Amino acid sequence: MKGLVTKSTGSWYTVKAESGDFYDCQIRGKFRLTVKGITNPLAVGDYVDFEEKSPHTITVIHPRENYLIRKAVKKTGHGHMIASNIDQAILVATVKHPKTSLGFIDRFLISAEGFRIPQIILFNKIDLLKDKDFEYLDHIMSIYKKVGVLCLPVSAETGEGLEAFKDLLLNKTSLIGGHSGVGKSTILNKIHPNLAQKTAEISDFSDKGKHTTTFAEMFFFDDHSKVIDTPGIKELGLIDMEDFEIADYFPEMRPLRNDCKFNNCLHLREPGCAIKTAVEEGEVSEERYSSYISMITNDDNRR
Template sequence: MVHGVVVKSTGSWYKVRTPDGQVYDCRLKGKFRQKGIKSTNPVAVGDEVAIKLSDDNSENVITDIADRKNALIRKSTKLSKQTHIIASNVDQIVIISSIVDPKVAFGFIDRILVSAEAYRIPALIVFNKFDLCRSDPAIDTLAEALAIYDLAGYPVLLTSTKTGKGLEEFKALLHDKYSVLTGQSGVGKSSLINAIQSNLDLKTADVSGYNDKGQHTTTFAEMHELDFGGFITDTPGLRSFGVVDFEKEHLSHYFPEMRERIQDCKFNNCMHINEPGCAIKKAVEEGEIAGRRYDNYIEMLNDDSFQKQF
């Protein structure tokens, strides 16, 4: 029996890297599809697995999956009661966004941050395409974004693959860690990776001028080794991010700026909507919690994604 880490998943075949650097194509043993697993992918990039090798490597089989220390999970877009594991055993989540081309989606960012908090995965935000922030509206939106996530306590980095801004800082953040890069289509994840690890030559594409949404250039999640130390997984660009397996009563615990004030609410079961003596509402009114973050909290509360999925 050989042990390794899943570095690519195509849905039917998996690439597994062993400690000696060898990569094997493997299939999944049928028993895992009979275990009542509610995710669309029983095995994810980052999983530690045991594999049984065939004599000619044509029928290598994953026979066991180790317990995960964490995972980035989202609601399946096609199967409402199932989930999709984006990556597992992660050191940090790097959310790549842009201010323009495509426009920043604060709700999307906050949903990923909530999932990261729930699974205790450190997260940071990179606003890419800084060179495009030339108009007054774009500059104002960028200033708002920086203020929002500063109040929430998340590290933020500005980058541009056109000018090189922030690329050395970006490399430093990734050094010797296993990072998962995620974000909406078209924000430049693959371009950023190419800028710091040019030998990968990942496919890139322009944002569609018709609907201001990016085109998918990464089809499958895949882990890449970095020359300067560490590993990254580039994930397919997402149009949406549905959160799962959460109780609505716990949602505010996954907003750090709310979590530190919850004990000051008058009622222990305060949902921070219209209850008297709510410390969260007071903090929003006094500008200590960003109004946009609070609005996204309310939007998530009203989302049926928070019904227990499994």
């Protein structure tokens, strides 16, 4: 039978068959590693074939259109697939409580851009913002809007922006990602009260979430609209990306690359660099350029 993986605990997989029924399935050892350097063989969003009789063993994993990867928790240099076959990647970010760094936002966008998966940023918890914070929010939203990313300020607390968000989910498979404690599960509960996903207060001490959601899970708003809630991401590794191609995943830098004097230009200190000129002229934002630099120069952030 053919089905769609809707939940993965690492040892068991929930699969929704074409009939609409859910099955608990297991995998065979030979699937242990389907993608080189990735610790999990199957991800939520994968299409599989599985045996009808118990124990339902998954026999085939259909080719993936795309997937998002985070760093594996152990420092093995490996990646962990968060989810696959997604139509849009939605980052839940917060200006406060906890604060999401621009470096993290850019890594998320770039991971998706590698597969040309459209990206959306939800800036949640706007009920907590003061005037000064709104100025900062406007500033960073202008940076991302300029590079073609849809930005939506929302509050799961007051409900502001959630109707518009709900419309964005129609007829698509959406991944919801972000740091722990930014409100991913709270937002989903709010727009779909039957979900009753577990949520938890963030720690006052560290201003960090507690990793309340532990496994990625797909929910169905209707037959064609699916959302994948995911556990808080600490770090995103840039998997399978060579230094020279990273500028390609910044849509505003992509068309400039050919204008650099040297065709192996990494846009750091080389003379005649079109990207650096664009930064000086304000065409490429300083913030995006610093994210780019940190991705090239910080080996610890690569794998």
